[in-house]
Amino acid sequence: MKAKKAKTKTAREGLFPDVLYLNGTILTMAETPCGAEAVATLGDKIVAVGKKAIIRKMAGPATKVVDLAGKTLVSGLNEPHNHFGVYGIYALRMVNLQSPPLGPVTKIKDLIEVLKEKAGKTPKGEWVGGRGYDDTLMAEKKHPTRQDLDQASTLHPIFITHVSGHLSVANSKALEIAGITKDTVEPAGGVIRKDPNTLEPDGVLEEMPAQALVFRHLPPVTMDLRLEGMGLAARDYLQAGVTSCSDAGVVFPGVGNPSEILAYQRAIKEGLVPIRITMMVGVEYLLGPDGRSPSFVTGFGDDCLKIGPAKIIVDGSIQGYTGWLSTPYYVPFRGDSSYRGYPVTAPEKLNRLVLEAHKAGCQIAAHGNGDAAIDAILDAYELAHKKFPRPDSRHRIEHCQMAREDQLDRMAELGVSPSFFASHTYYWGDRHKSIFMGPERAVRISPLKTALKRGIRFTLHSDCPVTPVSPLFCVFAAVNRMTRNGEVLGPEFRLTPEEALRAVTIDAAWQTFDEKIKGSIEVGKLADFTILAENPLSVPPERIKDIGVREVIIAGKSVYKAD
Numbered sequence: 001m002k003a004k005k006a007k008t009k010t011a012r013e014g015l016f017p018d019v020l021y022l023n024g025t026i027l028t029m030a031e032t033p034c035g036a037e038a039v040a041t042l043g044d045k046i047v048a049v050g051k052k053a054i055i056r057k058m059a060g061p062a063t064k065v066v067d068l069a070g071k072t073l074v075s076g077l078n079e080p081h082n083h084f085g086v087y088g089i090y091a092l093r094m095v096n097l098q099s100p101p102l103g104p105v106t107k108i109k110d111l112i113e114v115l116k117e118k119a120g121k122t123p124k125g126e127w128v129g130g131r132g133y134d135d136t137l138m139a140e141k142k143h144p145t146r147q148d149l150d151q152a153s154t155l156h157p158i159f160i161t162h163v164s165g166h167l168s169v170a171n172s173k174a175l176e177i178a179g180i181t182k183d184t185v186e187p188a189g190g191v192i193r194k195d196p197n198t199l200e201p202d203g204v205l206e207e208m209p210a211q212a213l214v215f216r217h218l219p220p221v222t223m224d225l226r227l228e229g230m231g232l233a234a235r236d237y238l239q240a241g242v243t244s245c246s247d248a249g250v251v252f253p254g255v256g257n258p259s260e261i262l263a264y265q266r267a268i269k270e271g272l273v274p275i276r277i278t279m280m281v282g283v284e285y286l287l288g289p290d291g292r293s294p295s296f297v298t299g300f301g302d303d304c305l306k307i308g309p310a311k312i313i314v315d316g317s318i319q320g321y322t323g324w325l326s327t328p329y330y331v332p333f334r335g336d337s338s339y340r341g342y343p344v345t346a347p348e349k350l351n352r353l354v355l356e357a358h359k360a361g362c363q364i365a366a367h368g369n370g371d372a373a374i375d376a377i378l379d380a381y382e383l384a385h386k387k388f389p390r391p392d393s394r395h396r397i398e399h400c401q402m403a404r405e406d407q408l409d410r411m412a413e414l415g416v417s418p419s420f421f422a423s424h425t426y427y428w429g430d431r432h433k434s435i436f437m438g439p440e441r442a443v444r445i446s447p448l449k450t451a452l453k454r455g456i457r458f459t460l461h462s463d464c465p466v467t468p469v470s471p472l473f474c475v476f477a478a479v480n481r482m483t484r485n486g487e488v489l490g491p492e493f494r495l496t497p498e499e500a501l502r503a504v505t506i507d508a509a510w511q512t513f514d515e516k517i518k519g520s521i522e523v524g525k526l527a528d529f530t531i532l533a534e535n536p537l538s539v540p541p542e543r544i545k546d547i548g549v550r551e552v553i554i555a556g557k558s559v560y561k562a563d
């Protein structure tokens with residue numbers, strides 16, 4: 001009697017798995033490989049991993065059996081530093097000014113034409129926005145100026161951003177609305193570039209403190225636009241196989257708005273975003289109005305949406321000449337052979353912010369590209385740990401591009417975890433060598449292998465929309481270190497495919513304190529998987545970026561399927 005009753009129970013009631021995955025390669029990313037051939041899930045969890053013959057026997061009458069047909073099932077891919085929240089807004093509101101292969105602009109005239117066309121369709125007086133221009137990929141090898149943008153329109157305020165996000169250009173109308181003149185006092189941590197002859201602003205604004213002078217006049221982002229943008233981002237991220245991601249710019253000082261957090265809550269509740277989101281929240285907002293009263297800290301939330309680290313920007317971008325270095329740039333900036341970039345957050349302020357956030361119990365994520373910025377971040381972390389010892393704080397350094405070997409020693413000692421923007425080697429590697437860093441420093445950007453040898457746990461990111469979202473591309477970049485011109489930059493720093501894949505799965509989960517619930521295919525963990533057409537550990541390394549994402553499973557449910 002009892003047995004009969006049990007037999008009629010459905011999988012939903014808990015006796016049988018909901019889904020079995022068979023006949024494919026299973027990359028569990030677990031610490032101890034178990035020779036997994038099949039996986040079973042029930043609800044949002046993994047309930048069995050092991051031999052096919054055993055797993056197959058677990059099927060009940062309502063269990064769905066997925067035949068992987070030779071495809072590869074990997075623990076869900078995690079994008080550890082990107083700008084999911086603004087990605088869609090940029091795409092909806094700003095025209096694409098990137099250079100090939102990502103956009104149409106090869107010279108300043110192209111850029112003007114694209115903006116002119118957009119202005120032609122925009123009512124007079126309304127803002128025209130553009131994104132992603134790259135000065136060193138345009139024929140003139142210079143930033144456009146206000147005069148260039150005035151050729152697109154003088155009747156519309158125009159505001160465009162550099163591919164790095166660290167510089168913007170405004171036309172005369174936009175400068176007028178923002179009240180920026182030759183007498184405007186330059187805000188700390190930002191630069192209002194001037195025409196050397198007239199001393200008038202030339203339209204180029206460096207770093208957020210200066211960019212914010214214009215940003216605050218842009219039309220407000222409505223909740224509807226935020227939600228539409230997040231839906232669009234979810235679509236593109238899922239296509240790239242992403243099951244978890246960390247938004248590295250929530251409520252940024254100068255441009256951010258607390259409604260970004262509300263938008264995430266709504267987007268997830270309304271089913272627009274199935275991807276698990278960790279929010280890196282601007283440290284100033286997190287610490288409250290008096291700088292010492294946080295109302296929530298790292299970890300608050302659930303496995304769909306949570307507060308991640310407190311985010312601090314310490315310098316800018318190497319390819320924008322705003323990264324802060326200990327020795328000068330290779331090709332001097334505007335003829336100044338002593339120019340080394342500059343801090344966006346001065347060390348004294350950085351130390352104070354880090355100390356408060358650390359004391360409050362936050363994890364910290366500090367953006368540092370240049371080695372001088374990395375020094376300042378390590379100093380601040382060391383100081384905070386000395387004053388308030390705290391084991392396993394997992395403080396992060398974002399991008400960490402020019403980290404020196406002695407800095408890796410300090411990171412290992414302090415338990416600091418970098419998130420490397422290793423795709424720099426591909427997108428900017430050639431120009432790092434010939435323009436920004438010179439041959440000696442360029443070969444050792446993103447020193448992945450030597451970080452790994454010291455036992456440092458790190459992740460790999462796209463910084464999307466700076467580069468297109470694609471954890472597989474990050475793996476490709478880390479494994480090959482190939483530039484656009486096909487040169488291998490610093491072969492000794494290359495990772496194996498398995499090491500690189502860890503940085504977008506289990507180590508990315510670890511970096512957000514989630515290694516016990518996700519990041520590998522193990523019993524009891526969340527059923528988040530990415531199904532790939534081929535196995536990234538066995539295809540020729542240069543083909544990893546081209547592997548197709550066939551399906552994405554989050555919390556046991558299929559949320560994306562390639563046609």
Ligand SMILES: [Zn+2]
Binds near residue numbers: 083
């Ligand atoms: Zn970023």
